[in-house]
Amino acid sequence: MKKLFVISGSSGVGKGTVIKEFLKKHPDFKLSVSCTTRTKREGEVHGVNYFFLTQEEFQNCIKNNEFLEWAEFSGNYYGTKKSFVEQCLENGDNIILEIDTKGALNVKKLMPDAVLIFIMPPSFEELEKRLRGRHTETEEAIQKRLASIKLEMENSKQFEHEVVNDTVDNAVKQLEMILLAGA
Numbered sequence: 001m002k003k004l005f006v007i008s009g010s011s012g013v014g015k016g017t018v019i020k021e022f023l024k025k026h027p028d029f030k031l032s033v034s035c036t037t038r039t040k041r042e043g044e045v046h047g048v049n050y051f052f053l054t055q056e057e058f059q060n061c062i063k064n065n066e067f068l069e070w071a072e073f074s075g076n077y078y079g080t081k082k083s084f085v086e087q088c089l090e091n092g093d094n095i096i097l098e099i100d101t102k103g104a105l106n107v108k109k110l111m112p113d114a115v116l117i118f119i120m121p122p123s124f125e126e127l128e129k130r131l132r133g134r135h136t137e138t139e140e141a142i143q144k145r146l147a148s149i150k151l152e153m154e155n156s157k158q159f160e161h162e163v164v165n166d167t168v169d170n171a172v173k174q175l176e177m178i179l180l181a182g183a
């Protein structure tokens with residue numbers, strides 16, 4: 001029985017790196033590519049990191065009922081396409097969705113067998129340091145992201161698992177224990 005795993009974590013917690021390292025070792029897991037209206041960061045590629053849509057394109061996908069879930073996060077829209085998840089389940093792949101906690105809880109309502117995992121920073125100070133160290137956001141965007149952390153932590157109380165990202169190696173090991181046991 002193949003499984004759907006949902007991984008959330010605050011901005012700057014390093015979940016992207018942890019998931020990337022996990023996927024290198026476990027190619028039988030597929031990562032969903034979400035749609036977003038946010039601007040592309042340097043180095044990001046359309047169709048690889050995200051499908052970068054205009055507001056209008058995103059609204060059309062909502063209207064046409066193409067999303068399994070979608071949410072507004074920090075002033076931008078993000079959504080997971082139903083077609084991707086259905087295709088993976090048909091192909092017999094394990095799927096990972098890397099989405100925010102609101103989206104994760106919505107997926108759980110629709111698919112109760114989904115396993116929710118929250119990646120925690122070692123501390124709030126460390127998280128702020130990492131967020132600023134990326135140099136990818138304006139001060140205003142950083143403030144918005146810091147403000148969303150409280151809500152993310154609150155929502156994460158409903159998650160089944162918590163992984164602390166103190167080092168990438170440790171976090172990948174913790175993730176392996178959860179994902180390989182659940183798949």
Ligand code: 5GP
Nearest residue numbers: 034035070071073078079080098099100103
């Ligand atoms: P970022 O802009 O840093 O790439 O992502 C911001 C937040 O949006 C992260 O918490 C990320 O997990 C979340 N996110 C990315 N894709 C989706 C999606 O398809 N749906 C939802 N609900 N959140 C998403």
